[in-house]
Amino acid sequence: MKSKKINKIIITVSCVIGIVIIGIVLYMVINNNSYKSLDLKYESTSKYTITSGSTGNVYDISKExxxxxxxxLNDTKVKQKNFEPTQGWSSYITFSDENGVSHKLEVCKDRIQYDYVWYAVKKHNSALYNYVKTLENKYFH
Known part of the structure; x- marks a missing residue:
């Protein structure tokens, strides 16, 4: 009798653990697939500047x-989100494409704003943020 009860408990606990694991895996797959690259294509760019988010000072940056x-930016995995704008927390990059259309990129550790659309940045995907920080150190300090 006791062994049948124990077996039922073991089976029930195993089923619950299995369902939880399946739920976690599905959540991770769905959440991971929702991040995508912007896949921006620019033949040539011009008028490259970086602007300090705190002082408003504008500096020219090189084409490279x-x-x-x-x-x-294309390597950064993002998903569109509605964020409340935060002031004074990052610099932004402006450049014009081959058609003369001006683009604005604002970079933060966990989010970016590209052409006035907010995106969440996938965790541990910080190459863009780190590079912009390098440029900030070069131009602002």
Whole structure:
């Protein structure tokens, strides 16, 4: 009798653990797949600047630095989100594409704003943020 009760308990606990594991795996797969690259294509860019979020000072950056930003932006996995704008917490990059259209990129550790659309940045995907921080150190200090 006792062994049948114990077996029922073991089976029940195993089923619950299995369901929890399946739920966690499904959540991770769904959450991971919702992050995508922006896949921006620019033949040529011009008028590259970086602007301090705290002082408003504007500095010209090189074409190579702008291309590195676009490359790292394309490597960054993001998903569109509605964020409340936060002031004074990051610098932003502006550049014009081959058609003369101006683009603005604001970079923070966990989010970016590209052309006035907010995106969440996938965790541990910080190459863009780190590169912009390098540029900030170069130009603002």
């Amino acid at each position: 630095e702008c291309n590195n930003i676009i490359e790292k």
